[in-house]
């Protein structure tokens with residue numbers, strides 16, 4: 431599986447023949463180098479929760495590329511109005527897709543969708559596990575540390591994409607606990623340095639987790 435970091439919680443994945451975006455927050459993302467307009471050929475977009483830094487450019491990319499958008503029922507019913515192909519998911523088991531299988535898993539976070547000056551209910555925040563023939567990749571979404579993570583140990587995760595910026599999500603101080611609970615082979619930090627409030631000394635983190643961490647620069651990719 432190809433995992434390309436676009437900044438914040440935004441990842442481009444190539445799984446088998448499929449092109450996938452997770453939480454495509456691109457044009458308003460201060461650290462992104464790509465443009466939403468670059469993504470004309472996407473098969474699936476996965477959304478972890480309703481916040482603007484996660485729904486991001488979903489609508490424009492989905493309309494142009496005809497990607498299927500996967501999210502919880504509340505986010506899907508919001509998106510349905512925009513003439514977008516949706517796949518509603520819930521916490522449960524793996525579902526089959528063109529690229530392999532995917533499972534929605536809990537995250538400890540809120541979820542709402544900003545519409546004008548109001549916030550509408552965005553269902554429950556989640557993460558996803560993507561599985562192809564060779565590997566399992568877990569995108570945690572926005573989450574604090576939660577005992578739910580201990581259920582992921584049995585999944586034998588190869589690569590965990592973990593938020594490390596703190597304030598809104600788990601931070602650097604919670605990484606040890608997350609690794610203990612999830613026990614992934616490797617992790618890729620995300621959701622940091624987008625704004626000052628989630629600033630992290632990434633070199634320090636790299637030194638501390640030398641054998642366990644893959645720090646991707648914006649636009650850099652890792653192949654499982």
Ligand code: NI
Nearest residue numbers: 479481539572
């Ligand atoms: Ni959030």
Ligand code: MN
Nearest residue numbers: 481483572598
């Ligand atoms: Mn966020």
